[in-house]
Amino acid sequence: MDVLNPEQFRALGYRAIDMIAQQLADLADGPTRRPVPLDVRHSLEDQPIPETGADPFDLLDRVQNEVLAYPMGNPSPRFFAWVNSTPTPIGILGDLFAAAMSPSAAGGDQAATYVERAALTWVKDMLGFPQEAQGLFVSGGSKANLTCLAVMRHVMSEGKVRADGMASIDAPMIVYTSAHGHSCIEKAISALGIGSKNLRIIPVDSQHRMDVEKLREAIAADRAAGLHPVCVAASAGTTNTGAIDQLDVIADLCEAENMWFHIDGAYGGFGILAEQTEGMYKGMNRADSIAVDPHKWLYIPVECGCAIVRHAEAMRATFSLVPAYLQEDRAEPWFSEYGLQQTRGFRALKVWLSIQHYGLDGYRKMITQDINTAYELRRKLFARSDYEVVTAGPLSVTCFRYVPAGVPEEQLDDLQRQIVAWTNASARAFITTTMIDGKTVVRACHVNFRTTSADLDVLLDTLTEAGQLVLQGAQQA
Numbered sequence: 001m002d003v004l005n006p007e008q009f010r011a012l013g014y015r016a017i018d019m020i021a022q023q024l025a026d027l028a029d030g031p032t033r034r035p036v037p038l039d040v041r042h043s044l045e046d047q048p049i050p051e052t053g054a055d056p057f058d059l060l061d062r063v064q065n066e067v068l069a070y071p072m073g074n075p076s077p078r079f080f081a082w083v084n085s086t087p088t089p090i091g092i093l094g095d096l097f098a099a100a101m102s103p104s105a106a107g108g109d110q111a112a113t114y115v116e117r118a119a120l121t122w123v124k125d126m127l128g129f130p131q132e133a134q135g136l137f138v139s140g141g142s143k144a145n146l147t148c149l150a151v152m153r154h155v156m157s158e159g160k161v162r163a164d165g166m167a168s169i170d171a172p173m174i175v176y177t178s179a180h181g182h183s184c185i186e187k188a189i190s191a192l193g194i195g196s197k198n199l200r201i202i203p204v205d206s207q208h209r210m211d212v213e214k215l216r217e218a219i220a221a222d223r224a225a226g227l228h229p230v231c232v233a234a235s236a237g238t239t240n241t242g243a244i245d246q247l248d249v250i251a252d253l254c255e256a257e258n259m260w261f262h263i264d265g266a267y268g269g270f271g272i273l274a275e276q277t278e279g280m281y282k283g284m285n286r287a288d289s290i291a292v293d294p295h296k297w298l299y300i301p302v303e304c305g306c307a308i309v310r311h312a313e314a315m316r317a318t319f320s321l322v323p324a325y326l327q328e329d330r331a332e333p334w335f336s337e338y339g340l341q342q343t344r345g346f347r348a349l350k351v352w353l354s355i356q357h358y359g360l361d362g363y364r365k366m367i368t369q370d371i372n373t374a375y376e377l378r379r380k381l382f383a384r385s386d387y388e389v390v391t392a393g394p395l396s397v398t399c400f401r402y403v404p405a406g407v408p409e410e411q412l413d414d415l416q417r418q419i420v421a422w423t424n425a426s427a428r429a430f431i432t433t434t435m436i437d438g439k440t441v442v443r444a445c446h447v448n449f450r451t452t453s454a455d456l457d458v459l460l461d462t463l464t465e466a467g468q469l470v471l472q473g474a475q476q477a
């Protein structure tokens, strides 16, 4: 079999790195995200399985023309949608090295084990979390929340569900999150067999944080009904508005109620490093478990989430199962004993490299800058009379509406959706909508150290141009 020899690999690799470097160089002025033309789409998805092999240089041409040319868009400085960051360049190389080594980072005496331990130590330090806690890199925030909540279920059932299943518990478990809690919490609660009907959605207060009085009332009502309140899943940064729940107050409540305190910090956990918000995380270090997403605000290339559980032994008791064929090289517990995956990718390398490259100081500056970018967007919105700011953080999310004079309220929801669709089709910027208090709003999120003030102007000019075109069309029709 003619595999690639080292010299051919070197030539191919240089070309690949040139392609990636050019892509990074083009980010500032290039399109954000373009629709994939039909012929490219067919070429990508309808190709029959190749019977014979192809020239790898031709394959790189295909990657150049058909793959790199049609990205999701998040590396671009004018991508404002969801919570998808621009990747650190050294993190990109980290993924390359990880693929080259292709280890299973399940555990044992190999570099990957020690790199992961170091990276986890730093992540816990960043969050101000005790070092005795056990961390684990997983695919993303959804998996990190699922992993933490699985430990919660194990502990709160006093270990019964692992062998005997949910039928063995005396009363249904009830979990609480806010109306702005991420959908992955409900997914996890369903997947764990707790049941989505047993997830109580607590209303938010005027700052879009979980309303703690309503939470107290809900817990009392459930106890009175003979149910078993087991966990509050609070947010250290909601996706919709960038609100941070009152973590310290919720920690007190969980302590008093003997409930598990879980935090979804997938988006906002690392906001503790920002100058503007560091004081808003009091109580985060009291959580029983926290899910964070280095592939969001540490700008680590996707995929990289992180589950952290205060009681390491509880995490191990939830997942550990070491079959006969895996008994060697076990001077210390393996990472695979703390989660679902056995063979695990070397995700830690890109985290380890990125944290060393920028240092804590660099991360503080980048996250602070993202929040400053949000402040600047708000200032620009205030300066334009045809926009209104609907929510303003405190993290790097701003929700706003385009409200030119004379447009009736009942047309405004549709107008927001249309200007966003037009803007995205223009490839000048990419942004999405969400719902706040029953109204459609435009939502901008910044987890992107490449975004400049000029990029914000492009966004607002494009939305405005779209708005004028949409309104002219509406008048003509």
Ligand SMILES: Cc1ncc(COP(=O)(O)O)c(C=O)c1O
Pocket: 082, 083, 139, 140, 141, 142, 143, 182, 184, 235, 237, 238, 239, 264, 265, 266, 267, 268, 293, 305
């Ligand atoms: C607050 C929050 N939690 C959880 C998630 C899910 O994380 P992931 O998409 O990495 O699975 C997200 C994703 O945006 C999020 O913003």
